[in-house]
Amino acid sequence: MNKYIIVTDKQKLIDVDDNYIILSPREFIGQKFEIFKKQDRVKVINLSPNYEYLSLGYYVSLMCQARSVLCFPDLSNVVSLNWQKNHSHYFSDLNRILEKHYDLPFEDPYVRRFTSFFGRHVDPKLEPLTRRIFDLFRTPIFSFEIRFTEKHQWRVVKIEAESLGRLIGQQVDQFNQDLKHFTGSVWRRPNRRKQERYWIAILHDPEEKRSPSNRGALKKFIDVGKKMNVWVELITKNDFPSLLEFDALFIRETTAINNHTYRFAQKAEAEGIPTIDDTASIIKCCNKIYMNEHFEMHKIDTPKTKILSRKNLETQMQSIQYPCVIKIPDGSFSVGVFKINDPNQLVMQLGELFKKSELILCQEFLESAFDWRIGVLDQKPLFASKYFMASGHWQIYNHVANKQALKAGDAVSVEINQVPKRVLEVALASCRNIGDGLYGVDIKELENGRVVVIEVNDNPNIDKGVEDELLGDEIYKKIIESFVMRIERKLND
Numbered sequence: 317m318n319k320y321i322i323v324t325d326k327q328k329l330i331d332v333d334d335n336y337i338i339l340s341p342r343e344f345i346g347q348k349f350e351i352f353k354k355q356d357r358v359k360v361i362n363l364s365p366n367y368e369y370l371s372l373g374y375y376v377s378l379m380c381q382a383r384s385v386l387c388f389p390d391l392s393n394v395v396s397l398n399w400q401k402n403h404s405h406y407f408s409d410l411n412r413i414l415e416k417h418y419d420l421p422f423e424d425p426y427v428r429r430f431t432s433f434f435g436r437h438v439d440p441k442l443e444p445l446t447r448r449i450f451d452l453f454r455t456p457i458f459s460f461e462i463r464f465t466e467k468h469q470w471r472v473v474k475i476e477a478e479s480l481g482r483l484i485g486q487q488v489d490q491f492n493q494d495l496k497h498f499t500g501s502v503w504r505r506p507n508r509r510k511q512e513r514y515w516i517a518i519l520h521d522p523e524e525k526r527s528p529s530n531r532g533a534l535k536k537f538i539d540v541g542k543k544m545n546v547w548v549e550l551i552t553k554n555d556f557p558s559l560l561e562f563d564a565l566f567i568r569e570t571t572a573i574n575n576h577t578y579r580f581a582q583k584a585e586a587e588g589i590p591t592i593d594d595t596a597s598i599i600k601c602c603n604k605i606y607m608n609e610h611f612e613m614h615k616i617d618t619p620k621t622k623i624l625s626r627k628n629l630e631t632q633m634q635s636i637q638y639p640c641v642i643k644i645p646d647g648s649f650s651v652g653v654f655k656i657n658d659p660n661q662l663v664m665q666l667g668e669l670f671k672k673s674e675l676i677l678c679q680e681f682l683e684s685a686f687d688w689r690i691g692v693l694d695q696k697p698l699f700a701s702k703y704f705m706a707s708g709h710w711q712i713y714n715h716v717a718n719k720q721a722l723k724a725g726d727a728v729s730v731e732i733n734q735v736p737k738r739v740l741e742v743a744l745a746s747c748r749n750i751g752d753g754l755y756g757v758d759i760k761e762l763e764n765g766r767v768v769v770i771e772v773n774d775n776p777n778i779d780k781g782v783e784d785e786l787l788g789d790e791i792y793k794k795i796i797e798s799f800v801m802r803i804e805r806k807l808n809d
Contacts, residue, residue, distance in 0.1 A: 320499050323376050324363035326480045331492040341372035360387040361456055365479045367394040389454045410472045417444045418470055426464040433494035435557040447557040512547035514803050517562040520550055521569045529568045532780030540792040564799045565591040571598045571775050590802035592753045593774040600750050601774035604645045604677050616746055617768050619679040639681040644673050688759040690743035694752050699783050700730040729785035742767045
């Protein structure tokens with residue numbers, strides 16, 4: 317169970333909750349280290365009257381850092397808030413958010429002041445801004461001013477930490493409501509007999525057409541988690557400010573370095589939250605040029621590969637054998653992959669791809685009826701599947717097919733002990749220097765005995781009715797057990 321130590325000299329303003337220990341700043345500073353050992357995964361919310369240098373509020377955050385206890389705000393945030401120069405450079409980013417969402421025309425007053433609790437705000441036009449400010453400074457209560465400028469735009473001009481003691485009337489009620497949201501108290505059902513050991517967030521996109529996990533699988537994670545006394549909750553990209561409420565993060569969206577999935581992983585790692593996929597895995601697996609270098613370095617057999625650029629294209633084309641396959645480096649689900657039959661087709665297709673990337677991969681074409689997909693978790697095989705090519709097509713996915721039934725080939729699960737030994741060995745070797753997360757290794761087993769790695773995916777499909785065909789609930793249990801192990805390892809560090 318999460319325990320929050322709330323540090324404030326206005327203790328009567330905090331609603332009583334079993335999840336809170338309420339101390340004054342002096343009481344907190346006087347506590348021995350044993351209080352943190354007794355409380356499971358304790359977190360501190362520092363509501364001291366001010367955070368000025370060498371004030372009691374400053375020392376609360378300082379002592380949390382010395383004791384390796386998570387604190388809101390932490391010491392670096394306290395320093396940033398107290399030194400205007402440290403956070404004024406964020407204003408351009410904040411003003412872009414304000415301009416996008418706060419589109420009200422000018423009317424008096426031309427300077428407006430607002431208060432936010434844990435990044436929340438009752439005005440939906442302001443909440444995107446307050447969530448971003450909270451993400452930057454992790455300050456429980458802050459105020460900010462916006463001003464209407466001569467250019468007829470609203471602009472953020474000031475951000476300040478605010479004191480609990482300065483809240484009035486309904487602000488106190490709103491603060492306690494937002495505090496319960498932040499600490500998770502509002503999620504708990506009173507009739508539950510016991511609290512879950514840990515909370516795992518699954519980042520997903522309900523609108524994604526080719527999600528790494530279908531709805532049935534996501535529900536399975538939730539249901540199996542309940543049986544294991546682990547709370548599993550689905551979150552979306554809009555829940556970025558609430559990430560710290562969880563003990564672990566499982567990304568079930570198609571990952572990319574230049575979108576929110578990477579930012580979620582980065583934030584989780586910065587806060588010590590175990591994550592699959594971690595940022596290193598996303599970087600390594602999301603770019604096929606990086607992956608090609610990785611395979612070469614570790615002597616893993618892959619299709620013969622050339623890296624094409626505009627400058628070396630004429631020279632490289634002289635040695636290309638057809639048919640071949642060209643790939644944009646950051647494509648997924650076979651998007652941006654093309655089979656090329658002759659030089660003219662190559663030049664035409666590269667003309668389009670070079671608009672998206674300076675470098676393109678060109679690989680030998682290897683034909684097979686199916687690809688092996690070996691799921692690897694914690695450097696151990698988790699599942700095995702055969703992904704067959706789409707009907708009448710050379711890939712698993714046929715994105716131009718007219719009928720939905722023809723867009724993807726069949727998939728068949730295989731017992732791990734029935735997978736050829738060499739396929740398993742190559743799959744594990746492919747992941748060995750990438751990380752200890754969850755990976756899906758795509759392998760072609762050719763008639764001449766050659767075992768070739770096509771790629772390593774950092775967020776492989778876990779779909780109900782496909783990857784769990786043989787393992788059933790066990791596949792979800794093993795993944796959740798991996799998260800529990802990571803959480804407890806982090807707690808014991």
